[in-house]
Amino acid sequence: ETRPYAYEISFRLVDAAGSTVLELAEEEAPNYSTLTWHLCLADGGYTLHMFDSFGDGWDEGATLHVFDAESGGTILSGTCGPASPGECAPDTVTTTLPYQCRRATGNTPVVANLTTAEKADQVWFDIVLAAEYTAGAYGTVTPPPDLYRDRDVHVSERCLADGDYVLVLGSSSGAGWRAGTHLALKDALGNPLRAGTLPTGHEAALTFTLPYSPVVVQSVTLQGVTEAAFDTAAQQGFAAAIAAAAGGLVSGASDIRIVSFSAESLVARRARAPPVAVTGVKLKPGHVWKRENAETAASRKLLQQGAGGLSVLFEVLNTRTTEVATAVQGAIAASSASGELTTLLVSNGVAGVTGTAVAESAVQSSVAQLP
Secondary structure, three states, X not given: OOOOOHHHEEEEEEEOOOOEEEEEOOOOOOOOOOOOOOOXXXXXXXXXXXXXXXXXXXXXXXXXXXXXXXXXXXXXXXXXXXXXXXXXXXXXXXXXXXXXXXXXXXXXXXXXXXEOOOOHHHEEEEEEEHHHOOOOOOOOOOOOOOOOOOOOEEXXXXXEEOEEEEXXXXXXXXXXXXXXXXXXXXXXXXXXXXXXXXXXXXXXXXXXXXXXXOOEEEEEEEEOOOOOOOXXXXXXXXXHHHXXXXXXXXXXXXXXXXXXXXXXXXXXXXXXXXXXXXXXXXXXXXEEEEEEOHXXXXXXXXXXXXXXXXXXXXXXXXXXXXXXXXXXXXXXXXXXXXXXXXXXXXXXXXXXXOEEEEOOOXXXXXXXXXX
């Protein structure tokens, strides 16, 4: 995808033996165009070399993407940063074929959707292994010029092996991202991994784990709280209190999502109107995934009987294993039993709480592959 001064652009894709398999020479690319080549490449290692004859980088974010025809995944992509005339800095991007970003090989295609407002040229982000991340180690990062355009949506894909990761959000100015700029990270099935923005500062870190697994669904009854009183501020306070009760098992209030709340007990709601259990999404012939509606799975198991107060059904995101799910439930239950949860709720602005009760242990929505 070219921008102005495309005649300065050239690149060369070479295999492990050093043979050129695709080349674009200077002055061959027209401005503001999308050029497409179809290649059949043997398995092995490949390196993409990018050049800019003037030395100021590829203008306004001109980029080169290599896609896998079978899966549609991005094998590699690159742009050319400022350099002296000749090869760019960084000068190469490498990859290995066949493309391995498939669940069968323990890898997950991860899609990042970055929506930008103003000052997009100050925005950057990175994904690193949690074990390799050190807060503040990036220092001041200057993105390649015109990497992202203002008021646009930028989509990129990474192929990540299973494990714990940090999504690093960065601002070269240290002033954070402008209002309206935000990033959402999902896997190939559309499951949300992390999402966020950078209100201020040079850097923020959000954790996530692959592969994605179903969220934990729980219910808490807030005695003394009415539906009318449970407004947006109270809901935010509830999320903060639950995250605090779970301790270090969740990263913060952003991992708590309220599904529904009602003064009517879940048992009564279940008897009155059983929800629909399954929705299906066809991905490719022969492969259909289903996810039980979170409220269905919870209402099937949560037997909150006449406790009074407000029943709040919520999800705990980024809880990847049965062991962690059990630990989260145990932490919240213990906090409730000791009275600590009530104190946390009050201190976080949930007014009127006179007592709390955890209605049920951790419940997981199921994701099953059907023939």
